[in-house]
Amino acid sequence: MKYKILENPNYKEAYELIEEGLVKKATMLLFACCKVSYEGRALSELDYGERIIMIKPDGCFLIHQDNKVDPVNWQPPKSKTKALIKDETLYLESHRRKPPELLEVEVKKIHYARYNLIEDYEELERAGYEKDMGDMIWDNPHIIEEGFRPTVREYATEHGFIDILGKDADGNLMVLELKARKAGITAVKQIRRYLTDFENRENKEIRHEEEKQKVRGLLVAPSIGDDALELLEEEGIEFVSVEPPRELKKDKKVTLDAFK
């Protein structure tokens, strides 16, 4: 059987449904009045109230209140769920090994319980992220400026990775920091630190070869905040406005499929 549903089951019926759902690696949905305690990376208690509990076949355990996007308590994938009865009361436990974390649910009244073997073979197609911007600029460097030639992506410095490193038409080094959303002051500081690192390295390794080579810092983002703009100008860093690409791979596939 691919699913089972119970309305207002008693604790024993609910227990059996949950055990069955766990064995079948089904997705479970409970609506119940419960009390929750968590101990692990932190510690929490939640007194009795009606909540929605979701248990997924990957081991996720979610408890949702009637507000917020995030669950009030949860366990991540690969956690082990157990159901048990003690003193005529149903308890649920979700246990994580590393780091050790335990979520305990005391179920006072269960209004609804179901499990389903869910059929979903699709994955989310996304666009408009920093990585997409990087891809686009790598393939179309003229977006930044004519003559720009990107050479390295994710170039490692002491303080982190430079998104794109390259040279301009005059052979000057260019350090590009990409942001898919409005850039803030932190992004400017980030570039400044990269530049410092890079210029230090410059002085040590390359300066003697190409004395007049400059290092240009560029912040590439759809827009920039006022305070960030101020700091950027002080620091002599440049800003280039680029929108993150809003094209799904699926759309590209369609184009490619046209050749078949």
Add this chain to the structure above:
Amino acid sequence: MKYKILENPNYKEAYELIEEGLVKKATMLLFACCKVSYEGRALSELDYGERIIMIKPDGCFLIHQDNKVDPVNWQPPKSKTKALIKDETLYLESHRRKPPELLEVEVKKIHYARYNLIEDYEELERAGYEKDMGDMIWDNPHIIEEGFRPTVREYATEHGFIDILGKDADGNLMVLELKARKAGITAVKQIRRYLTDFENRENKEIRHEEEKQKVRGLLVAPSIGDDALELLEEEGIEFVSVEPPRELKKDKKVTLDAFK
């Protein structure tokens, strides 16, 4: 009526339940085969598959696949949900004004729909966070060392806020950075920047008054990573091991209630 439940409703019945649930500001739970598209801060598409949809009275709209803690698509609180029928098909839309974001769900088959007016008046009680650590140290400064006197919390510097500022028994300034979890290299760098800021200010404003006053940087965390420890020793910053307090306010309340 405080709830309504439908098994395998047709698109029209489901539509009516959802409309009713929206009017009553109920919490809704749908299990349906659907296709999802999102456009807003980013862009995404998700082809047909069975998912769990949760609509909360605060305007949250969640779509969960059968894995992961996070929903595959969502809208935050205060979003406006609409249901509509077009070509004998049920559509759900969740719209956010600022920033403009739209989530569209085309419902191919609805297996289950319910709404409930949820009764939950409890809030999560938590402990073991950075703020709790700050409270504890503020109230019990000897945890750091004998003679330590905290003076300011969240002291503003150019690069951010110093968690706790104070003086030691000899009158030296102490800059405390708190971490509720294992401290990494970033925490050490953070302190180093605070110290730089602070010493600059020192030189300008205070140095002439108290020439021999030192500034001590302290990283306060339950533990520290190897690489972070190395940098910390190089920088002459001190490490103090403190576990975040694991006591819930409720426990304190119980103590207080004993006086009534």
Add this chain to the structure above:
DNA sequence: GAGTCCATTTCGGGG
């Protein structure tokens, strides 16, 4: 396994 960084981060607090 640990470290690093992005995210439609979410969420809460302060100005």
Add this chain to the structure above:
DNA sequence: CCCCGAAGTGGACTC
């Protein structure tokens, strides 16, 4: 309203 920073961040990717 925006800005800032913590979070049981989660999740993907690299080493």
